[in-house]
Amino acid sequence: MQRGCPSQGLPVLPGSCWVPGLVFPDWAYKAESSPGSRQIQLWHFILELLQKEEFRHVIAWQQGEYGEFVIKDPDEVARLWGRRKCKPQMNYDKLSRALRYYYNKRILHKTKGKRFTYKFNFSKLIFLSCPAWDARCPSSLPGTGCLCRPPAVPPGMPSQVGAP
């Protein structure tokens, strides 16, 4: 039986996307490519983009608000998403529809007033990534990706973001 927390076959992204200052909880990165048919999910993909500096011009965390991010280039994000899912006809209109479905799932929220701005609900995310959460939290699992700690996610980006 496999545990809910990715600890052994840690499928964490190759290379290193751990940008200093922007450290994500390990469990946020569950296996995307499971031997079967489990495709990557949109919120996973968004998280992936948000951690890479090379995509800071298309999507980035919003300073000040916890878990809030802004899509600076909706078209580009849609293109990247479409490429990942082999959907060349993807666009922001369709992508945003998928995002809207997350409202009910309580994965995402919309920051009204701000254009292309959404907000992650990490309370929900950690549950999705670590099913064995309700059990209890071991003092400290050595070398385990699933730790017992509060979601400390989007810090204040060290760099300055294009102010409106």
Place this chain on the structure above:
DNA sequence: TGCGGAAATC
């Protein structure tokens, strides 16, 4: 721009 129903698709 953003929302959400509905049918289709994987």
Place this chain on the structure above:
DNA sequence: GATTTCCGCA
């Protein structure tokens, strides 16, 4: 089940 596609509405 999670989108993708299409579309009318505010």
